[in-house]
Amino acid sequence: MSSSSSSSLATGKAGLIKAADDAGSMDKLAHAVLDDLLYNIVHDLLIKVHREEKIARASTAAIRVEKLAADASDASLTDARPDVKVETDAATYDDGKVLLKGNPLVTTKDILCPRCHLPRLLYPTDGKGARKPDPSIIYCKKYPYIDKPGYDIYGQTWVPQGPGRGKKKKDMEKKTDTPQDTPGGTPGPDDAGGKGGAASRPPNVLSFPSATCSKCKRCILVTRLNNHMGSCIGNSGRNASRAAAQKISNGANGHSGSQGDNTPPNSQKGTPLSGSRASSPKKRDSEEANSDDDTENDTAHKKKKLKPSAVNPPKKVILKTKNSSSGLKKEKVKGNSLLSVEQKIDDDDAEGSTVEVAPKKNTAKQPSPAKKLKLGVSKPSLSSPATKNGKTNSANGGGGGGDDAASESSGTLSSPPGA
Amino acid sequence: MSARPTTPASPRNAKIKSPAPGTPLFGCEHVQLLLSNGPEVVQSSIQYYKMLLRVIFDNTAIVPQTTKSPDGAIATSLTSNWLCLQCSTIVPEEERPKHGQKKSHRFYVDSRSGSLYCQFCEDFVWDPTLEELRVRKIGTGSFSGRKRKHEELFADPVKDDPRYISSNTTTASCRADGLRGIYNAGATCYQNVVLQSFLHNPLLRNFYLSDGHQEGDCEVSHCLSCAMDNMFQDFYALETTNGYTAANILSGFWISEKKAFENLVTTKEQDAHEFFQFLAEELHERNGDGKRPETGSEHSCNCIIHQTFYGKLQRQTTCQSCGGVTIAVESFLDLSLGVDSLAQKRGKKARNTPLTLLECLDEEYIKSDKCEYRCRNCDSMQQARRDNSIKLLPNTLSIQLKRFEFKQGSRDKSASKIDTPVQFPLTLNMTPYTSRGRSADARESQELARSCTYDLLSVVVHVGEIDTGHYTTYCRVGEQWFAFNDHRVELATKSEVLNSKPYLLFYIIRSLA
Numbered sequence: 001m002s003s004s005s006s007s008s009l010a011t012g013k014a015g016l017i018k019a020a021d022d023a024g025s026m027d028k029l030a031h032a033v034l035d036d037l038l039y040n041i042v043h044d045l046l047i048k049v050h051r052e053e054k055i056a057r058a059s060t061a062a063i064r065v066e067k068l069a070a071d072a073s074d075a076s077l078t079d080a081r082p083d084v085k086v087e088t089d090a091a092t093y094d095d096g097k098v099l100l101k102g103n104p105l106v107t108t109k110d111i112l113c114p115r116c117h118l119p120r121l122l123y124p125t126d127g128k129g130a131r132k133p134d135p136s137i138i139y140c141k142k143y144p145y146i147d148k149p150g151y152d153i154y155g156q157t158w159v160p161q162g163p164g165r166g167k168k169k170k171d172m173e174k175k176t177d178t179p180q181d182t183p184g185g186t187p188g189p190d191d192a193g194g195k196g197g198a199a200s201r202p203p204n205v206l207s208f209p210s211a212t213c214s215k216c217k218r219c220i221l222v223t224r225l226n227n228h229m230g231s232c233i234g235n236s237g238r239n240a241s242r243a244a245a246q247k248i249s250n251g252a253n254g255h256s257g258s259q260g261d262n263t264p265p266n267s268q269k270g271t272p273l274s275g276s277r278a279s280s281p282k283k284r285d286s287e288e289a290n291s292d293d294d295t296e297n298d299t300a301h302k303k304k305k306l307k308p309s310a311v312n313p314p315k316k317v318i319l320k321t322k323n324s325s326s327g328l329k330k331e332k333v334k335g336n337s338l339l340s341v342e343q344k345i346d347d348d349d350a351e352g353s354t355v356e357v358a359p360k361k362n363t364a365k366q367p368s369p370a371k372k373l374k375l376g377v378s379k380p381s382l383s384s385p386a387t388k389n390g391k392t393n394s395a396n397g398g399g400g401g402g403d404d405a406a407s408e409s410s411g412t413l414s415s416p417p418g419a
Numbered sequence: 420m421s422a423r424p425t426t427p428a429s430p431r432n433a434k435i436k437s438p439a440p441g442t443p444l445f446g447c448e449h450v451q452l453l454l455s456n457g458p459e460v461v462q463s464s465i466q467y468y469k470m471l472l473r474v475i476f477d478n479t480a481i482v483p484q485t486t487k488s489p490d491g492a493i494a495t496s497l498t499s500n501w502l503c504l505q506c507s508t509i510v511p512e513e514e515r516p517k518h519g520q521k522k523s524h525r526f527y528v529d530s531r532s533g534s535l536y537c538q539f540c541e542d543f544v545w546d547p548t549l550e551e552l553r554v555r556k557i558g559t560g561s562f563s564g565r566k567r568k569h570e571e572l573f574a575d576p577v578k579d580d581p582r583y584i585s586s587n588t589t590t591a592s593c594r595a596d597g598l599r600g601i602y603n604a605g606a607t608c609y610q611n612v613v614l615q616s617f618l619h620n621p622l623l624r625n626f627y628l629s630d631g632h633q634e635g636d637c638e639v640s641h642c643l644s645c646a647m648d649n650m651f652q653d654f655y656a657l658e659t660t661n662g663y664t665a666a667n668i669l670s671g672f673w674i675s676e677k678k679a680f681e682n683l684v685t686t687k688e689q690d691a692h693e694f695f696q697f698l699a700e701e702l703h704e705r706n707g708d709g710k711r712p713e714t715g716s717e718h719s720c721n722c723i724i725h726q727t728f729y730g731k732l733q734r735q736t737t738c739q740s741c742g743g744v745t746i747a748v749e750s751f752l753d754l755s756l757g758v759d760s761l762a763q764k765r766g767k768k769a770r771n772t773p774l775t776l777l778e779c780l781d782e783e784y785i786k787s788d789k790c791e792y793r794c795r796n797c798d799s800m801q802q803a804r805r806d807n808s809i810k811l812l813p814n815t816l817s818i819q820l821k822r823f824e825f826k827q828g829s830r831d832k833s834a835s836k837i838d839t840p841v842q843f844p845l846t847l848n849m850t851p852y853t854s855r856g857r858s859a860d861a862r863e864s865q866e867l868a869r870s871c872t873y874d875l876l877s878v879v880v881h882v883g884e885i886d887t888g889h890y891t892t893y894c895r896v897g898e899q900w901f902a903f904n905d906h907r908v909e910l911a912t913k914s915e916v917l918n919s920k921p922y923l924l925f926y927i928i929r930s931l932a
Contacts, residue, residue, distance in 0.1 A: 013498045036497035040531065043499065047532060047543065048898075055545050062443045091443060098443045099451055103540050114441050116593050141594035141658065145899075145910050152908045153598060153901065154660040206661055208602065214641065214670040222664045226605035230686040233673040 014039035057104035060112040061090035067117070069093040113140035126155045151204070159207040433465035436548045446546030449525060449539040454548075464504065468535075468549050471502050471528045472556045477865055483530035486511050501527035501536065533557070559930045560869050597624070597654045598896065600662040600906035604669055608905055609691040612892040613698060614665060615903045616877040616925050617647070618654055619894040622814055626723045627651035632706055643671040643698070644705035662906030675701055691879055691890050692753075692819045692923055699724050699752055719750070728752050730813035733854050738794040739802040745795075748810055753817035753923075756783055759824055759837045776843040776924070779820070784808055784852040808854040816849065816873055816926040823885055836885040840920050845913065847873040847926050873926035881922045893919065 012035025019031035069086040086093040090107035091100050101107065111120045118140040123131035127148025133139065145153035210219045213232055220228045435454055438444050445451035454461050475483050483502060485495045486509050494511070501515050502508075504526035510518045515538070519525055525538040533553045537544045555562055597618060601611040617623050626632070627648050634645040646667035653663060673684060680697045683689050707722025719725070729750050736745045756779040784807050792803040822837050850856040850871040877894040891904045893916045902911040 033497065039498050044532070047529075047534060050543060051534070051545055054543070058443050058446075058545070059441050063441050066440060097438050099445065100443045100447055103447065103542055105542070113593055118593075141592055142596065143594075145598075147910045152600070153910055154908075156660060158906065209661070209664060211604075211664040211666040214666065222602040222604055222662075222666075224605055225664070225666060225669060226607050227686050229604075229669055229673045233670060 012036040012039060014042065054105055056111045056114075057108040058100060059114050060110065061088065061100060061104050061108045062098040063112045063114065063117055064088055064108075065091040065093040065098055113142060116140050127151065154204075156204050156206055159205060433462050433469075434548075435461060436551065439547075442547055444547070446535065446544030446549070447537050447540050447542075449537050450535075450544055450546045450549075453526065465548065465552070468504060468528065469552060469556075469562060471504070472533050472553060474502070475528070475530060475533050476556050476560070480531075483509060485509070486514070488514070499532075500530040502530055503527055504535070560866060591656045592658045594658045594660070595654070595656050596896070598901060598908050599654055599660065600903060600908045602662045602664050603905040604665065606686060606688045607665075607669065608890040609689045609694050610665065610668065610672070611905055612691050612879045612890040612903070612923075613695045614650070614668065615892050615894055616879065616923075617698070618651065619877060619896055620727065620815055620925070621927070622727045623647075623723065624651060624655070626727075628655055631723060637705075639705065641667075641671045641674045642705055643668065643675065643701045646671045647702065671701075672697075677701065688887055690823065691881070695817070695923065696752060699728055725750075727815050728813050728817055730809060730816070731811035733808050733810040735806045735808070736790075736792055737804045737806070738792070738797065739789075739804060741794060741796045741801075743794055743796040745792075751813075753819050754780075754783070755819045755821055756780065758820050758822060758839050758841060774839055774841045776818070776841055776847070779841065780852055808857065809849065809852050810854045812849055812853060812871060812928070814928045815876065816847070816928075818924040818926070820921060820924070822881065822922050836881075838920065843875070843878075843917070843921055843924055845875045845917070846929075847875070849873060869930055870928075872929040874929055875916075875924065876927040877925045878916055878919055878921045879923035879925075880919045882920075890922075 012032040014035050016038060017031050017035040019028040023031070065086055065088045068088065069084050072086055073084045084093070085095070087101075090102065090104060091098055111122065112118065113120050118138055121133055121139040121143050123129060123133075124144040124146045125131075125133055127146040129147070143154075146155040147153075148155065151157050208222050210221050211225055212218070213220050213225070213228055215229075215233050435444070445454060453464060481495060484497070484500055485493060486500050487493050488511075496511060499512065501510050501512065503510065503518060503522075503524050505524040506522060508518060508522075508524075509530070510527075515527060519538045527536045527538065528534070529536060529543075533556065534543050535546060535549055535553075536542070552562055601614055603611065628651055632644045632648050634648050637645050639645070646665075649667055650663065650665065653659070675684075675697075677697065677700070680693065680700075683693050683697055703720065703722050703724040707720040707725060720729075729752055732749050732751045734747045734749070736747075737743070738745075756776075758774065758779065761774060761779060761782050787804050787806040790803055790805050791800055793799070794801040794803070820841055824835060824837060848868060848871055850868050853871060855867060856871065875895065877892055879890060879892045882889050882891070889904075891902060893900055893902050893911050895901075900911040900913060900916050902909045902915070
């Protein structure tokens, strides 16, 4: 197939891609072909937009003249096709038929929504290409989508999630396009926002909603819903995790015998003495925090215990590498990861305290801790005295303060362990 | 209008579309003049337009792209020619005004798109009657009204017979366009991405929005299909732009008892592909024949999930010693394509050119491999050649790129993620991978190619490591792409979509013929 014929062979239709004058004929042909293809691409794009726009304008002209006709005809008759003849600059209405006058692209300047007959807003109100809408006009509700970094297509953004939500740097980087999220690590701005509450937020800044659990009918913050259902409906309640723990520790006996041989799984429920914990083998360390969290009334102790770990994350990382470095134990660790998740659900009940530990473990970026944190922070911040505790996040774990989280945890405790 | 050739007779009467509110009757005043010349002219004009569309779309493009100048020189052009609507002439753009002057022919058809050009307006006109024919031709390859229009899929569902609809329903707000995020309920992004690609699948959307599964009529408690119904209503009928809380889906998920997916139901991060399989099977069970879809066998069912996602795979085993052929057919929900093996096969030399989806498909469905097999004829173990091909293409083609694999290392085995980029097209022609497409004449067939053409609908992307990470998805609504990241919905460009590293790809058939 050759390019366009006769005299214009030297160049394609777009005239943008030209071969040098002294180029060989093959060279010229190649340039001309490429140029024609470019022309076609632009042509296709334009015709698509043209079609859309012209049909919309033609339809606008039709809607206008139909409205005039309806107004002109007897109001009492709700005939869909009034028998009148009306004319606008763009169209004629004659006995139920709409006939265009001239090119709608020339005669009609705006677009009416074919559904609600209100004018369409043609430019976004914010972000790229934004223009101020005319406040005196009621527009169709289908707005152009907003293209603005950090905001969604409706111009909404969300209350940043609480500090220390278990996000690591790489997770942050992922969301670079959402600057609202980046201060997540620093408690300062977040706190301020929290104190102000919904009232001080601009209307396009949304907070995370709550939803009702279909089983227990309690209201749960959406970010915690999965964990809640896990313990409320699912098989990852504390009993299931305990069963799993038992299984695994039994299995472990066979291998290393390092753990659990003398410790009945039930004892995990109780509050292990700090001494016993200290003496427990290394491997248990990765889990210990979890199992300990079941202790509901050990707040002060836990705070002491956990704060350093939060401040000093590498410690856990080291732990992890220790675990995985020992060749034989590697598989074991994998098994543990499964378990630890279930135990984390466990922690739901005990609230918060795992949070600092979980992200450092091999289950790594579990969003659940983040959500937990979020709750821990936002709730107390409404009743300001608790904020400081909320920040450290272990306050909730104490089961004090009648906030949502605490009430949930008590509820889950009371729910029968049959799950 | 004198030189009009005879048009093929058609049993049906070509008519101007009856007037509809909100639409002018004709594309422009001049088309109106042409089509007001009495029924005969109307009839022949429309028939002739149809014939031109057939010339353009049914056969090789050479014919409409070739012109003959007055001095007899024949030229084929890459850019559009113009087919006169009033005689059999094809002119290049430069000749068009001259032809109009000489013959008083004012209407031309673009040889590449079939669009109508009015020389009086000096503009393309979109006449409702003629444009409908064109859209239908492009979409289904026929003018028949029984087949679905191409645009219908992506167009407003609330369109046909406005008066009946307005008197019986409340119209959804113009704002309710199905674009909402879904909140992450705690490591549920793997569910969100699958739900989003379901929500923007026109087939599923039309099923649920046309009361395919009514929550009121369903007696199953915590039915996932009811939860889907609920979600579709919320997305396409409410003005809310805030994220959606998929509480019902989640509880349905927790409550469902599927042995095969037991491991999936945890609060851990999970595999989106597994969730896709779970959701498909669960919805099939709620809407279908009640039989469990078995892997490895042929399972036909008329439920929405089978209509949407399931295709059939043909495995042909040829014995190398006796030449006996065994054919097995099995249903598939998705195609799983290996990435790792192919990347390794290419080795270092081709490392710079990225892998393409077509290469992956070639590997699985064009190349044959050898295997040991027990031949019934020979009654012994024999070398055999295995060929896989697709016997029946699904309406929505789901492709999984195996990015998560267990590697058998020297010392231990560990799961790892393969981050090899794979290039994928916006439009996918599946003809070479079908059983029918193997024969030579089938390769020529426009009809077959049309029925094997897919458009990209959504892309699920996984970022992060094997055991932890985040899923996001890109979905196309009409021509616009959107990026869904849990509750956040943003505009996306085609290049963003095409530069992502896909994990799951959903392609939708172009014409539902």
